[in-house]
Amino acid sequence: xxxxxxxxxxxxxxxxxxxxxxxxxxxxxxxxxxxxxxxxxxxxxxxxxxxxxxxxxxxxxxxxxxxxxxxxxxxxxxxxxxxxxxxxxxxxxxxxxxxxxxxxxxxxxxxxxxxxxxxxxxxxxxxxxxxxxxxxxxxxxxxxxxxxxxxxxxxxxxxxxxxxxxxxxxxxxxxxxxxxxxxxxxxxxxxxxxxxxxxxxxxxxxxxxxxxxxxxxxxxxxxxxxxxxxxxxxxxxxxxxxxxxxxxxxxxxxxxxxxxxxxxxxxxxxxxxxxxxxxxxxxxxxxxxxxxxxxxxxxxxxxxxxxxxxxxxxxxxxxxxxxxxxxxxxxxxxxxxxxxxxxxxxxxxxxxxxxxxxxxxxxxxxxxxxxxxxxxxxxxxxxxxxxxxxxxxxxxxxxx
Amino acid sequence: xxxxxxxxxxxxxxxxxxxxxxxxxxxxxxxxxxxxxxxxxxxxxxxxxxxxxxxxxxxxxxxxxxxxxxxxxxxxxxxxxxxxxxxxxxxxxxxxxxxxxxxxxxxxxxxxxxxxxxxxxxxxxxxxxxxxxxxxxxxxxxxxxxxxxxxxxxxxxxxxxxxxxxxxxxxxxxxxxxxxxxxxxxxxxxxxxxxxxxxxxxxxxxxxxxxxxxxxxxxxxxxxxxxxxxxxxxxxxxxxxxxxxxxxxxxxxxxxxxxxxxxxxxxxxxxxxxxxxxxxxxxxxxxxxxxxxxxxxxxxxxxxxxxxxxxxxxxxxxxxxxxxxxxxxxxxxxxxxxxxxxxxxxxxxxxxxxxxxxxxxxxxxxxxxxxxxxxxxxxxxxxxxxxxxxxxxxxxxxxx
Numbered sequence: 001x002x003x004x005x006x007x008x009x010x011x012x013x014x015x016x017x018x019x020x021x022x023x024x025x026x027x028x029x030x031x032x033x034x035x036x037x038x039x040x041x042x043x044x045x046x047x048x049x050x051x052x053x054x055x056x057x058x059x060x061x062x063x064x065x066x067x068x069x070x071x072x073x074x075x076x077x078x079x080x081x082x083x084x085x086x087x088x089x090x091x092x093x094x095x096x097x098x099x100x101x102x103x104x105x106x107x108x109x110x111x112x113x114x115x116x117x118x119x120x121x122x123x124x125x126x127x128x129x130x131x132x133x134x135x136x137x138x139x140x141x142x143x144x145x146x147x148x149x150x151x152x153x154x155x156x157x158x159x160x161x162x163x164x165x166x167x168x169x170x171x172x173x174x175x176x177x178x179x180x181x182x183x184x185x186x187x188x189x190x191x192x193x194x195x196x197x198x199x200x201x202x203x204x205x206x207x208x209x210x211x212x213x214x215x216x217x218x219x220x221x222x223x224x225x226x227x228x229x230x231x232x233x234x235x236x237x238x239x240x241x242x243x244x245x246x247x248x249x250x251x252x253x254x255x256x257x258x259x260x261x262x263x264x265x266x267x268x269x270x271x272x273x274x275x276x277x278x279x280x281x282x283x284x285x286x287x288x289x290x291x292x293x294x295x296x297x298x299x300x301x302x303x304x305x306x307x308x309x310x311x312x313x314x315x316x317x318x319x320x321x322x323x324x325x326x327x328x329x330x331x332x333x334x335x336x337x338x339x340x341x342x343x344x345x346x347x348x349x350x351x352x353x354x355x356x357x358x359x360x361x362x363x364x365x366x367x368x369x370x371x372x373x374x375x376x377x378x379x380x381x382x383x384x385x386x387x388x389x390x391x392x393x394x395x396x397x398x399x400x
Numbered sequence: 401x402x403x404x405x406x407x408x409x410x411x412x413x414x415x416x417x418x419x420x421x422x423x424x425x426x427x428x429x430x431x432x433x434x435x436x437x438x439x440x441x442x443x444x445x446x447x448x449x450x451x452x453x454x455x456x457x458x459x460x461x462x463x464x465x466x467x468x469x470x471x472x473x474x475x476x477x478x479x480x481x482x483x484x485x486x487x488x489x490x491x492x493x494x495x496x497x498x499x500x501x502x503x504x505x506x507x508x509x510x511x512x513x514x515x516x517x518x519x520x521x522x523x524x525x526x527x528x529x530x531x532x533x534x535x536x537x538x539x540x541x542x543x544x545x546x547x548x549x550x551x552x553x554x555x556x557x558x559x560x561x562x563x564x565x566x567x568x569x570x571x572x573x574x575x576x577x578x579x580x581x582x583x584x585x586x587x588x589x590x591x592x593x594x595x596x597x598x599x600x601x602x603x604x605x606x607x608x609x610x611x612x613x614x615x616x617x618x619x620x621x622x623x624x625x626x627x628x629x630x631x632x633x634x635x636x637x638x639x640x641x642x643x644x645x646x647x648x649x650x651x652x653x654x655x656x657x658x659x660x661x662x663x664x665x666x667x668x669x670x671x672x673x674x675x676x677x678x679x680x681x682x683x684x685x686x687x688x689x690x691x692x693x694x695x696x697x698x699x700x701x702x703x704x705x706x707x708x709x710x711x712x713x714x715x716x717x718x719x720x721x722x723x724x725x726x727x728x729x730x731x732x733x734x735x736x737x738x739x740x741x742x743x744x745x746x747x748x749x750x751x752x753x754x755x756x757x758x759x760x761x762x763x764x765x766x767x768x769x770x771x772x773x774x775x776x777x778x779x780x781x782x783x784x785x786x787x788x789x790x791x792x793x794x795x796x797x798x799x800x
Contacts, residue, residue: 035663135663195647195671196639202672203635205665206679207607210628228610235603236636239596244733247595253702261700263435263535265605265692268699271595272602279606292665299668300661302653330730333644 010078015092017049017099020074020085022115027147031110034306037134040124044148045115046070046107049091050099052154057387059154060097060380061145062087062106063162063169066237066294067286069114072106089369096377101384102158107148109141109169111294113287116144120220120287131217136293138165138301142172149180158387159380160319161185163365164332165294168301171340174319175303181319183383185376188329188365190336191310192302197331200240201295204233208288217289230288231279238278243328243361247271303340311343320350322379324372326364327357352379410478415492417449417499420474420485422515427547431510434706437534440524444548445515446470446507449491450499452554457787459554460497460780461545462487462506463562463569466637466694467686469514472506489769496777501784502558507548509541509569511694513687516544520620520687531617536693538565538701542572549580558787559780560719561585563765564732565694568701571740574719575703581719583783585776588729588765590736591710592702597731600640601695604633608688617689630688631679638678643728643761647671703740711743720750722779724772726764727757752779 024045031039047070052059062072064086073091075082091097097104108116111133119133149157160170160181167189174181190197208214211229219225251271255261267273307313321344325337334355344351354375358364365372424445431439447470452459462472464486473491475482491497497504508516511533519533549557560570560581567589574581590597608614611629619625651671655661667673707713721744725737734755744751754775758764765772 035661037663131665135661135665137661192653194644195651195653195669196642196644198653198669199639199647199671199675202669202675203632203639206635206676207610207632209665210607210611210632212612212628228612232603232607232610232632235606239599239603242596244594244596244730247599251595253592253595253598261435261535261537263437265531265535265609265696268696269595269598269602271599275599275602276606296665296668330644 010075010080015094016084016088017074017092019078020047020049020071020076022047022070022076024115025148025151027144027151029147031140031144031147033134033140034137035135039110039117039134042110042117042144043115043121044107044110044144046105046148047072047085049073049104050102052103052152056154057156057158058101059103059105059152059157061149061157061160061170061173062091062097062104063160063166063173064106064109065162065164065166066298067234067282068166069112070106070108070116071114072104087366090372090376096373096380097161098377098380102380105148105152107145109294110144111136111141111290111297113290118287119217119289119293128220130220130289133289133293136297137305138168138172138297139176139306141297142169142176145169145173146177146180156180156182158384159183159185161187161376162189163187164189164362165298168298168303171303174321175307175313175316178316178318182387183380184317184319184321185324185379186321186337186340187324187376188326188332188362190332191340192304192336193299194336198299200236200331201299204236204295205292207232207236208292214288217292219288225283226288227280227283230283230286230291233288233291234282234286235275235279238275240331241362243330243359245328245359246361246363249359250274310339311347314340314343314349315347317344317349320383321352322376323351323353324365324375325355326360326362326368327355328359329362329364331362410475410480415494416484416488417474417492419478420447420449420471420476422447422470422476424515425548425551427544427551429547431540431544431547433534433540434537435535439510439517439534442510442517442544443515443521444507444510444544446505446548447472447485449473449504450502452503452552456554457556457558458501459503459505459552459557461549461557461560461570461573462491462497462504463560463566463573464506464509465562465564465566466698467634467682468566469512470506470508470516471514472504487766490772490776496773496780497561498777498780502780505548505552507545509694510544511536511541511690511697513690518687519617519689519693528620530620530689533689533693536697538568538572538697539576539706541697542569542576545569545573546577546580556580556582558784559583559585561587561776562589563587564589564762565698568698568703571703574721575707575713575716578716578718582787583780584717584719584721585724585779586721586737586740587724587776588726588732588762590732591740592704592736593699594736598699600636600731601699604636604695605692607632607636608692614688617692619688625683626688627680627683630683630686630691633688633691634682634686635675635679638675640731641762643730643759645728645759646761646763649759650674710739711747714740714743714749715747717744717749720783721752722776723751723753724765724775725755726760726762727755728759729762729764731762
């Protein structure tokens with residue numbers, strides 16, 4: 001099991017998608033944006049897992065959240081120290097998105113910084129866009145993804161799924177492109193960003209603006225990046241992903257590295273150390289301008305936008321919808337999800353709603369793996385079987 | 401009613417304490433601190449309202465919150481544009497702290513920046529303390545206030561009252577100096593800072609640390625102060641004083657200055673404008689280092705500290721306690737206040753608890769004036785009458 005250079009290879013895990021590769025698709029098209037601006041060509045970084053079936057009917061698009069990327073599952077190398085993709089527990093053989101049956105796709109959103117075109121990408125003039133990059137909406141992110149679907153020659157998606165901003169994209173997919181989406185999995189998300197959602201995002205942006213190294217977005221040539229501001233922005237976001245209970249359970253008032261109060265401004269409590277570390281770590285993988293663009297898209301998100309009302313938007317759905325929210329999620333609350341469920345029921349659309357009692361706040365959707373496997377995996381399986389049954393019933397042309 | 405320079409004088413308001421003056425008391429004593437450090441002399445800025453009675457029994461100490469100061473009520477000038485003290489609605493003739501009956505005192509905490517000795521004050525060497533100022537606890541703030549009480553020659557307080565950090569001080573008063581406090585009014589506060597409380601405070605501090613102009617606290621000689629970081633810290637605090645409902649009711653998704661999305665990083669929504677403005681305004685009246693010191697004292701706050709347990713600390717109380725919390729306060733929750741109430745009841749101390757259904761989050765205690773007047777004013781009146789009745793029953797020496 002030793003490799004040539006002495007590293008131990010990753011042991012075989014039958015439930016892992018194994019080694020994967022990030023792929024890139026460049027689209028030499030003009031992408032018209034909700035703002036009226038146009039993006040002159042763009043790249044999407046994406047990954048796929050499992051096999052597309054011969055009928056091209058088993059594709060599931062997973063959409064990522066604010067700080068996510070296309071690397072949902074598996075590993076890039078066989079280095080056992082490497083961590084897997086961000087939702088590895090969800091995607092693989094026998095997992096909730098079962099790659100023995102489904103062909104799973106995930107792409108990095110435009111505006112992002114993990115391989116898709118965003119503010120840190122080079123503009124046609126050869127310099128990074130920075131704030132010249134157009135301000136985007138979730139609808140624009142989804143429109144970009146339609147090009148990837150066409151590139152992969154997939155006419156319809158069995159499902160679009162996502163948590164948090166991923167759930168918003170999933171719903172936007174089904175509203176904007178109803179003929180291409182058969183099921184929506186809307187998890188820990190909201191049909192419209194609330195005032196408090198906007199306020200927290202703005203606080204994060206203010207933390208970035210307040211860092212002189214941000215320099216109105218023009219820092220890509222500088223050795224000194226706005227990491228301080230970005231780390232604070234991340235901490236502000238991060239605290240909204242947890243909840244009082246999960247923080248208390250995880251850290252309580254435990255001290256960090258000493259007993260009792262330090263009476264300095266060094267770290268006193270474990271919880272401080274946790275947030276500092278998470279904030280700093282984030283700056284190694286994320287771009288401050290992307291943080292601005294993506295939070296702006298979140299603020300703008302209102303599924304009614306462009307259709308006049310929530311019910312008018314949802315009337316367009318041909319997909320069936322699974323809505324999952326978590327009792328301790330105070331970022332995107334059960335009440336917000338219920339606004340969606342209520343209207344779907346009023347207009348007679350198929351919807352299944354689960355409010356999960358969980359103590360991990362917004363992050364519950366990533367933490368409660370067994371429960372989510374039963375719920376999401378079970379839903380997908382039922383919908384798949386129903387589809388197969390319907391297909392079997394469809395009269396075939398008489399060839400006798 | 402016109403003054404010489406053409407300004408209109410403030411009209412007479414029979415319920416206002418009117419024009420008041422900030423006073424200063426310097427204490428040329430060594431203040432031993434919880435950390436083991438000592439403060440070599442200190443000043444307290446304070447204000448008083450109403451008259452101390454001949455028996456010196458009608459004094460109420462009001463303690464202020466994180467960003468508060470000694471200026472609780474009234475005005476410094478007769479300029480009608482001047483805003484009154486921070487709890488003017490609570491203190492005055494006929495108000496909940498009725499200055500026709502009570503003598504009300506409030507002093508700025510040590511560590512603060514509104515006239516009492518803090519990190520921006522000059523150390524004995526003639527330079528600002530900055531981070532050389534000792535890290536404080538709420539108990540240290542209260543200990544400093546005992547010197548003011550002795551200076552005013554007031555043996556016991558009819559009540560100590562406060563909201564938020566003011567409530568913590570009030571409870572600390574009654575635990576540390578039981579013989580000097582007859583009633584505690586503990587409003588929108590917690591007997592111990594929770595993990596989430598600490599985390600939010602640390603986020604605010606991180607915002608200040610991240611501002612290069614903070615310069616490890618050494619900025620008092622600089623024209624360029626860490627206002628950017630301080631403004632973000634204030635916004636992080638401010639959002640915890642409100643709640644989803646109050647933000648939604650006040651701002652919803654209203655746009656600021658234009659209709660529809662701006663597709664820039666200028667202000668889109670009213671709620672963004674509000675937080676930006678409040679953050680910037682705060683920097684005009686507050687010192688970044690004081691923000692660090694006071695939030696640190698909040699983090700350290702645990703009324704059990706030094707006594708072994710919550711019940712051991714509370715056993716010391718000779719005061720009766722009124723505890724008030726608000727349903728929508730997610731900073732210091734009803735659950736946190738109930739931890740105090742439960743133990744007080746278990747050990748047989750007099751306590752009255754009110755959970756108020758209010759939609760203004762933590763700030764409810766400042767907003768729900770009528771309700772608070774009935775509740776606080778009513779409680780104080782009942783306690784006052786009981787005390788008078790007890791005094792009347794006390795057998796007087798026979799002088800016949």
